[in-house]
Amino acid sequence: MHTLLISDLHLTPERPRVVVAFENFLQQEASGCDALYILGDLFEAWIGDDDPAPLSRRVIEALAALSRRGTQLYFTHGNRDFAVGKRFARETGCHILDDHCVKTLYGRRYLLLHGDTLCSDDKTYQRVRRLTRNPVLLALLRNLPLATRQKIAEGGRARSAAHTGNQPDYILDVNSAAVSAALMRFQVDTMIHGHTHRPGDHRVALPSGDTGRRIVLGDWDTQGWVVKVDATGPTLSSFPIESLDNRATRSAP
Numbered sequence: 001m002h003t004l005l006i007s008d009l010h011l012t013p014e015r016p017r018v019v020v021a022f023e024n025f026l027q028q029e030a031s032g033c034d035a036l037y038i039l040g041d042l043f044e045a046w047i048g049d050d051d052p053a054p055l056s057r058r059v060i061e062a063l064a065a066l067s068r069r070g071t072q073l074y075f076t077h078g079n080r081d082f083a084v085g086k087r088f089a090r091e092t093g094c095h096i097l098d099d100h101c102v103k104t105l106y107g108r109r110y111l112l113l114h115g116d117t118l119c120s121d122d123k124t125y126q127r128v129r130r131l132t133r134n135p136v137l138l139a140l141l142r143n144l145p146l147a148t149r150q151k152i153a154e155g156g157r158a159r160s161a162a163h164t165g166n167q168p169d170y171i172l173d174v175n176s177a178a179v180s181a182a183l184m185r186f187q188v189d190t191m192i193h194g195h196t197h198r199p200g201d202h203r204v205a206l207p208s209g210d211t212g213r214r215i216v217l218g219d220w221d222t223q224g225w226v227v228k229v230d231a232t233g234p235t236l237s238s239f240p241i242e243s244l245d246n247r248a249t250r251s252a253p
């Protein structure tokens, strides 16, 4: 009886070892777990559920296989794969969650989120986020030809890398007031998120005088990160990812 949470795999054909590590994870660690939560940025980029790219099809099939074996799958949008939609959900068997979602797991309540909304000091990013989450704009994007969306995604990735490379460290991490505000708003004491690529298990002093907890998943690169939740609570751990080749490059949040 346990549930697993992962995020920020940033799957891309350019890092085949992470793709293989994910497939192994689904077949081994995740096999038989009650539920798997993917808290965003599963993909480095997602230009639409109709993308016939081999990587997309391969990942969809691997998730569908786990779902068919009885594991519940949940997916939260990240800033890279905000365009994941209903067809992806249907083909994989994933339930798509709201950006902020409270779930009760084995008797305790958790706030689950990608984490980008907590980085409120990064005003440029928050502006981009408001645009990309606008339903009208998203519908327009979905109706563009695949090749056009591909070009837009490439431009977006380059701008994101340039932006994160130019920001002071604290801007790209969570804002502590945003963290306690989210815990208070949803009336939970523990949140689990990814996005910042700064894995950790933090105590959070709340204005109420209580102590909260913020668990941060890491991105998958030379290590993979996972939170396991069971009746004893959540545990963050990592495992090595074997190198298949030397083409690996790290990606920005």
Ligand SMILES: [Mn+2]
Pocket (backbone or CB within 6 Å): 040, 041, 078, 079, 080, 114, 116, 194, 195, 196, 253
């Ligand atoms: Mn992210």
